[in-house]
Amino acid sequence: MSKSAAPFAEDPTTSRDPVLTRRAALFGLGAAALTAGCSSTGLDMPSLNLDQMPTGSIRPQISIDAGVTRPELMYASAVDGNFELPEIPFKKIDPKWRRQVVVDPTGEAPGTIVVRVNERHLYWVQEGGDAIRYGVGVGKAGFEWSGRAVIQYTKQWPTWTPPREMIARKPEVAKWAGGQPGGLDNPLGARALYIFKDGQDTLYRIHGSPEWWTIGTQASSGCVRLMNQDIVDLYNRVRAAPNKVPIVVS
Numbered sequence: 001m002s003k004s005a006a007p008f009a010e011d012p013t014t015s016r017d018p019v020l021t022r023r024a025a026l027f028g029l030g031a032a033a034l035t036a037g038c039s040s041t042g043l044d045m046p047s048l049n050l051d052q053m054p055t056g057s058i059r060p061q062i063s064i065d066a067g068v069t070r071p072e073l074m075y076a077s078a079v080d081g082n083f084e085l086p087e088i089p090f091k092k093i094d095p096k097w098r099r100q101v102v103v104d105p106t107g108e109a110p111g112t113i114v115v116r117v118n119e120r121h122l123y124w125v126q127e128g129g130d131a132i133r134y135g136v137g138v139g140k141a142g143f144e145w146s147g148r149a150v151i152q153y154t155k156q157w158p159t160w161t162p163p164r165e166m167i168a169r170k171p172e173v174a175k176w177a178g179g180q181p182g183g184l185d186n187p188l189g190a191r192a193l194y195i196f197k198d199g200q201d202t203l204y205r206i207h208g209s210p211e212w213w214t215i216g217t218q219a220s221s222g223c224v225r226l227m228n229q230d231i232v233d234l235y236n237r238v239r240a241a242p243n244k245v246p247i248v249v250s
Contacts, residue, residue, distance in 0.1 A: 063130050067233050068101050075229050081157060083184055085228050088212050097135025097216045099230050104131035106248070113151070113193075113206070113238075113247040115224050117144060120216045122206070122224060124237055132237075134230045137214045139222035145195075145204045151238055151245040152196035157182030163203065166221060184210060190228040191235040195247060206247075207231060224249070 068074070075088035075098075090098060097120070104125055106114040114123040114131075117138050123131040138144070159179040167174050180186055189208020196202060205223045208231035214220075215227055226234065238245050 062101050062103065063126065063128055065101055065126075065130075065132060067236075068099055068132060071098055074099055074233075075227070078229070078232075080190055080232065083157065083190070085190060085232075086184070086210075088227055088229060093135075093212065094216065099132065099134050099233065101130055102133045104129050106131065108248060109246075111241050111243075111245060113234075113245060115206075115247070115249040117146070117249065122226065122234070124234060132233075134226050134234065135215045137209065137211075137217050137219045137225040139220050139224075140218050145202060145222055146249045147197060148246065148248050149195050149197035149202060151193045151206075151247060152201070153194050154235055154238060155192050155194070156235070157186070157190060158188045158192040158207070160186050160188045186210075189225070189231055191231045193235065193238060193245075206234070 071090040075090045077087040078085045102123075104123065106112070106123055106125055108114050108123075108125050110125050110127045112125045114125065115121075115136065115138075116123070120136055120138060122134045122136045124134075125131050159181055160176065161179045162170075162173045162176055167177060182188070187207075187209065188205065189210060192205045192207040194201065195204045195206070203222075207223055207225055208228040209215075209225040210228065211219075211225075212227045214225065219225075
């Protein structure tokens with residue numbers, strides 16, 4: 001294309017475009033205000049329909065957390081003890097189920113786990129009004145649990161023991177009545193957090209799962225499941241907490 005054909009060769013000061021004309025006029029008014037020293041007898045600023053909201057009312061930027069980064073890093077393959085966690089194909093997962101920092105919607109104290117069953121989200125409440133949000137799979141209808149409790153203890157690569165009721169429903173799991181050792185095919189995944197209420201085991205867990213495609217669904221027998229890479233991240237936060245971590249499931 002020759003220089004004479006350049007699409008932006010027209011002088012903007014002679015353009016008939018009303019947007020450009022208004023820009024030129026505003027630029028000229030702004031310059032006039034500056035040369036007038038912003039005196040009270042100068043330009044009437046509200047007449048430009050500028051936003052007069054004080055900056056003190058703007059919430060600070062969401063915090064940066066070392067455990068929340070690009071999904072190709074968060075869900076990459078990783079060596080974990082004697083096992084290698086497979087890479088999670090995050091592009092096949094709705095972004096709303098991936099780990100991320102959000103403005104805390106719960107109002108709970110920092111260091112609290114909040115599970116919102118209908119949302120299929122788990123929140124780890126942080127200082128400063130933020131929370132780490134994880135996508136979760138929850139219990140099928142009839143298997144839900146709700147209430148306030150605590151995480152009594154945690155385990156890496158836990159053993160899974162199916163309850164008698166499950167064995168009655170699914171005889172094929174009877175072979176694990178004595179416990180299935182931890183491993184890549186174990187239903188509890190890479191980590192488990194054990195929920196106790198008033199000193200009693202509720203038999204409900206927050207745990208990992210090799211079945212990443214079930215996140216965001218009602219697929220479990222009442223427990224809350226996360227992708228394995230996410231449960232490892234949450235486990236590390238719970239382990240670093242100075243006291244027993246409270247949990248709210250609603």
